[in-house]
Amino acid sequence: MKLVFASANPNKIAEIKAMLPPEIELLGLDDIGCTEDIPETADTIEGNAILKADYVTKNYGYDCFSDDSGLEVVALDGAPGVYSARYAGEAKDANANMDKLLDALQGEENRGAQFKTVIALNLNGKQYLFDGIVRGQIIEEKLGDQGFGYDPIFIPEGKNLTFAQIPMREKAAMSHRGIAFSKLVSFLKK
Numbered sequence: 001m002k003l004v005f006a007s008a009n010p011n012k013i014a015e016i017k018a019m020l021p022p023e024i025e026l027l028g029l030d031d032i033g034c035t036e037d038i039p040e041t042a043d044t045i046e047g048n049a050i051l052k053a054d055y056v057t058k059n060y061g062y063d064c065f066s067d068d069s070g071l072e073v074v075a076l077d078g079a080p081g082v083y084s085a086r087y088a089g090e091a092k093d094a095n096a097n098m099d100k101l102l103d104a105l106q107g108e109e110n111r112g113a114q115f116k117t118v119i120a121l122n123l124n125g126k127q128y129l130f131d132g133i134v135r136g137q138i139i140e141e142k143l144g145d146q147g148f149g150y151d152p153i154f155i156p157e158g159k160n161l162t163f164a165q166i167p168m169r170e171k172a173a174m175s176h177r178g179i180a181f182s183k184l185v186s187f188l189k190k
Helices: 010-019 045-060 094-104 168-174 176-189
Strands: 002-005 025-027 064-073 112-123 126-138 154-156
Touching: 002 010, 010 025, 010 176, 045 064, 045 112, 045 126, 064 176, 112 176, 126 176, 168 176
Parallel strands: 002 025, 002 064
Antiparallel strands: 064 112, 112 126, 126 154
């Protein structure tokens, strides 16, 4: 079976390919000739994952899955959420995003937050959704140099280190993305 992962990131594609059974041939966007930017115009994380999967299925005719992720902060009514990557502007600058978030939380006692990933899978004419959520806290300063995005200011529940201080392999196993992809892989192995 051929299955498209709506991503052009070769590292992400290789990581997922290694988790799938050998009978699934995983293709990336480059493999199917999709070079355009797929619109991510939904106002929810779920909506963006669905938009990307539907775009590939409709325009290229492949079974497909896509993911979208975001950080949702309680004191900010779920922001930055779907706008996490461009919270401080279209440049998608991680440090600027973290600085803006830390500024917005100054004086806030409730620093609860969650990372959320949703995967939309279009398979044999049906759509399935898989999610992964990791709850935690936003700290007041950046700590650690591993990971990306908001990792240096997020401490997951039950840990005393930020995602940026936890080794990548350990983080991958417990992260929102790791949880969602584990659910997808389990489904595809059935």
